[in-house]
Amino acid sequence: MSTTPLTTHHQRQHIDTILRTVADTEARTPAQNEAGIIARSWRRCIDRYGLDPARPTPARYVPGATLREHQDQADALLQVARAGVEQLYRQVAPLSYVVLLTDARGIAVQFLGAKSDQREHQRTGLYLGSDWSESHAGTCAVGTCIHERTALTCHHSDHFSAHHIQLTCTAAPVFDPHGQLLAVLDISAYRSPSAKESQTFALQLVKTTARMIEDAYFLQRYGDRHIVCLDRSREFVQINRRYLLAMEEDGTLVAANTAGRKLLRHHGLPLPEAGEARPFQAWNIRDLLDGEVSEVLAIPQHSDDRVQAFHTRRHREIHFATLIEPPRRPGANRSLPRDSSLAPLEALAEDDPSMRDTLTRAARLRNEPINILVMGETGTGKERMARALHDSSRRRDKPFVAINCAAMPESLIESELFGHEPGSFTGARSKGMKGLIVQADGGTLFLDEIGDMPLQLQTRLLRVLAEQEVLPIGASRPIKVDLRVVAATHRDLRELIQAGRFREDLFYRLNGASLRLPPLRERADKGYLIRQIFAELNEQRGSRVRLRGDAMSALLAYPWPGNIRELHNALHYALATCDGDEVVVGDLPEECVHGQLAHPGASQGQALSTATGSSARPLHQDLLYRALCRHQWNVSAVARELGLSRPTIYRRMKRLGIVPPNQQMAD
Incomplete structure (x- = not known):
């Protein structure tokens, strides 16, 4: 040697x-x-x-x-x-x-x-x-x-x-x-x-985390099956879930985690060893547990703690079992009433506890003749909630009229809201105009950013809500309207009342019931929202772009100060700028990648860019230019560093207007 x-x-x-x-x-x-x-x-x-x-x-x-x-x-x-x-x-x-x-x-x-x-x-x-x-x-x-x-x-x-x-x-x-x-x-x-x-402790820590990842993958992979969780301890079976067995409705076992496979072998049910190419042996849960399949399926109804004890057939050992049932339908919430009209509300969330409580309350209120106040930070989806309330109610076939009280000029808001008769003021339309409130007759009037409505108009709106009639500018007779009002704000209306900037009586008219939306950073169903909005944007664009795992990881790790609106914009941006048929972490806006623990799932180039103090996104002109200079305009070397293909580098150079020095001299 x-x-x-x-x-x-x-x-x-x-x-x-x-x-x-x-x-x-x-x-x-x-x-x-x-x-x-x-x-x-x-x-x-x-x-x-x-x-x-x-x-x-x-x-x-x-x-x-x-x-x-x-x-x-x-x-x-x-x-x-x-x-x-x-x-x-x-x-x-x-x-x-x-x-x-x-x-x-x-x-x-x-x-x-x-x-x-x-x-x-x-x-x-x-x-x-x-x-x-x-x-x-x-x-x-x-x-x-x-x-x-x-x-x-x-x-x-x-x-x-x-x-x-x-x-x-x-x-x-x-x-x-x-x-x-x-x-x-x-x-x-x-x-x-x-x-x-x-x-020694490092070894135990890594083994424990590897097992957690393995079991989480198992639960996702077989989320559409019944999963039997076993443990020798009743107190820990729902937490520890040491042995996981996925089974069909008839009890046929289709997969097991590592501990579960060891348990099956221990009880005389041979399975392929790790690494063997043989398929999983289709045993039945009855071959392991001394009980009927119907008993296993009935575990959730068996006792208050949803746990049942079984003997194993071969060694007569006691194991405690709990059951994870497959969802009846994706995204559905069993706590909501069974009604197909609730689909617009159900689509707003998956399994976030705060949102499910809010949606359960919304489902009960959707047909009640009371006004609703929706509160939450900017961008949390208040208009989506208002529209879902409308679309799930008996008013769904009538108009939904949305008004942003903060965006409408103060000089126009009165005529826009209440309408006007022909020639009633300088600049009035010759044929007059039906106001937005009248346009919402029979349906839902959504008043976004109600806290920014001028005080004098608050008084007129209060009368509309109290008497269910509106008087257009210049008219002598009011028009009867049938309204359901949903108002939204990100401001503290009680503070505005104390400051004399919002009418207390109007607050109580609007606040027949209140719904609060949590910020995106606090929601447990961020992954669901990301997939849902990404699918909507794909459909709007007529594209079939996929969201790769590294991009999803970055999106899940980002705190989203702009909430759902910012998420929507970030995904729209990524779809507009990505190359090919997938969105990767480098296609996301710079702020969505910056500030993670390090750079999980990112490409080498994105991580390298943080070391040089430049942007975390290889789309950034300054970052790409610096990389090209660092490698003396060797595009192959830059492609390797940024984790991109050479054609992609050339396309982005062209798009960003970056020209090599030798071409500049030739020009």
């Missing part, structure tokens, strides 16, 4: 240890423990991969286009894993760890780390797009975890390459519902105590 000169005595010792260990293990099989795992990996590195411990292996990154392919293939997992990866990072970031999520081939498809250590991340390979397969990087937590399919810590000199011996890395596998390796979760640090025992 050829060697190259080494820089430190420590590295020479490391190489000698590897060579001695490999020689010693030629005549015997290493023990089935972590030391044995490391020894087996060292031998594979030399015998199978032809690696040389004396030749430090530099970090290797896949090209941007290849990284996007890996992210696309892991898209469903990335959307589910985001919360777990970010939670893990928050726990380990104070100890200077980074977090990597790689796919089953060892390519880092998600990364979180301190931006201040950006260069060190890239140099060492603890970064997005890096290749940690054992065949390239040698013995390491990710690559060896992939090969051995078990969690492990690769600490300092456990690594094969001398390039990595300063690192401590801990990884755990994430399996799909059939036991195939789906991903590897890893935390790594540049500085740590020399004793490997210092990483």
Whole structure:
């Protein structure tokens, strides 16, 4: 084996240890423990991969286009894993760890780390797009975890390459519902105590988080089936959900999480081992539990805690079971009355508790002859709520007239609201005009930003509400109207009343009932709203663009100060500026990417741009220009850095008016 000169005595010792260990293990099989795992990996590195411990292996990154392919293939997992990866990072970031999520081939498809250590991340390979397969990087937590399919810590000199011996890395596998390796979760640090025992807690933390990600993926993948959750403890079965079994209505088992597959094997129901290509064996829940399928399906009605105890058939062990039932219909809320006319209200939210309470109240009020005041921050969807109230009521076939009291000029608002007779004032229409209030007769009048209505008009509006009639300007006889008024405001009307800027009697006329909309940052159903609005915009544009997982992660992490209106604008922007048939994180407005924990799911280029202090979006003219200058106008190098294709770079240069210096000189 050829060697190259080494820089430190420590590295020479490391190489000698590897060579001695490999020689010693030629005549015997290493023990089935972590030391044995490391020894087996060292031998594979030399015998199978032809690696040389004396030749430090530099970090290797896949090209941007290849990284996007890996992210696309892991898209469903990335959307589910985001919360777990970010939670893990928050726990380990104070100890200077980074977090990597790689796919089953060892390519880092998600990364979180301190931006201040950006260069060190890239140099060492603890970064997005890096290749940690054992065949390239040698013995390491990710690559060896992939090969051995078990969690492990690769600490300092456990690594094969001398390039990595300063690192401590801990990884755990994430399996799909059939036991195939789906991903590897890893935390790594540049500085740590020399004793490997210092990483014991890190190993447990990564294993726990990997299991959470795996189970969340399982629950999403089989959300349309009945899922039986089992545990040995009644108190923890609904929280811990240790064993997960997905089944059909007749009790046929279709999948199980890792713990569930072990449980089935323990009770004599053989399943393929992890990594085998054989399909899931279709056992029935009756083969495991001593009970009928009907008993399992009736668990939610069985007791107050929705838990039932069963014996297992083979070992007669007691397991406590609870059942997650599939939704009866997507987006529907069982707490709302069963009425098809409620669809407009149901579409406003999915499972956010505050919104569901608000919508339950709205459903009960929609046909009542009282006015409603909708409150919430700017952009929270107050007009959407007003229109949904109208569309779900018996007035749905009558007009819905919306008036923005803040946007209408004070000089025109009176005639616009109440109408006028011919020639009743200078500039009046020759044929007169029917006011917006009269136009809303029989339907719903929506008064947006009611807090900005001038005081003198508040008095006239109060009379309309009290007498259900309107007197146009210049008319001698009032017109009877049948109105349902929905008013909206982001202001505190009680404060305006105290300041003398809003009539108290009008407030009580408008506030027959109130509905409060939560800000988007506090809603639990942000993902639903993002998908819904994205689908609406796609339909309006006649396009079939998809929203990739890295973009969804950035959208979910952003606090949305402008609420749903800002979300709508951001998605509209992304659809208008994206290249091809998908929206990626780089297509989002700059502010939607800036300020995340680091750059989860972003491309290398977006992360690199934050290190140079420029915009997080590669669409930004200054960012692209700087990248081109940094690489002496080598478009291929810029494409690799920004994680984009060369044609995309050329298109964006043309769109942004960026011309290479040699072309400028020629011109």
